[in-house]
Amino acid sequence: MPPRQRPQGPTLDEIRLWPAMVSVEDAAWALRVSRAYAYRLLQHGQLPVRTKLVGSRRVVVTSSLISYIADKSEDDPGPGYDQDVAHRHSPGRTPGAGEAPQRTGRPAGPGYDPRAATRVR
Template structure:
């Protein structure tokens, strides 16, 4: 999967690869999968506007992989 952002192309994991990920993944890994920066995804999480479901443990956030898959499938 190649995602075009502005002038650069970012290669991310395929949907098949993401389906093999553990039940939750870190924000950096999830951000790579959806083609945004870590800081963008952290900001969306902080505002409660993340396009994926997350779990928070104090200041640590993880993304639920099933939610990530659903987003990328267009569900």
């Protein structure tokens, strides 16, 4: 498997030599995103590649990873960078037209003291 300490992702030719299914971590490396971000996209159903459940483990289908990267490399100058997905998940940005603002899950407004807030389960 590919080493994780390399700063740059693998080439498309290297990915073509991978097994039929790879871990989400390896797919994240190929997509040039962090492992945490790949799992967040997977959790929200927005990971741009096909996955399968093998036992209790989620794996990525390598052929869909190859197709996605090949398509993106034709369209984008930055390989593996999905500007639309990255833009939707950028912290601190204001919502665009037709988008609902993201909720933080905590009350807002003057006088809010997080130390005084109690959590009821």
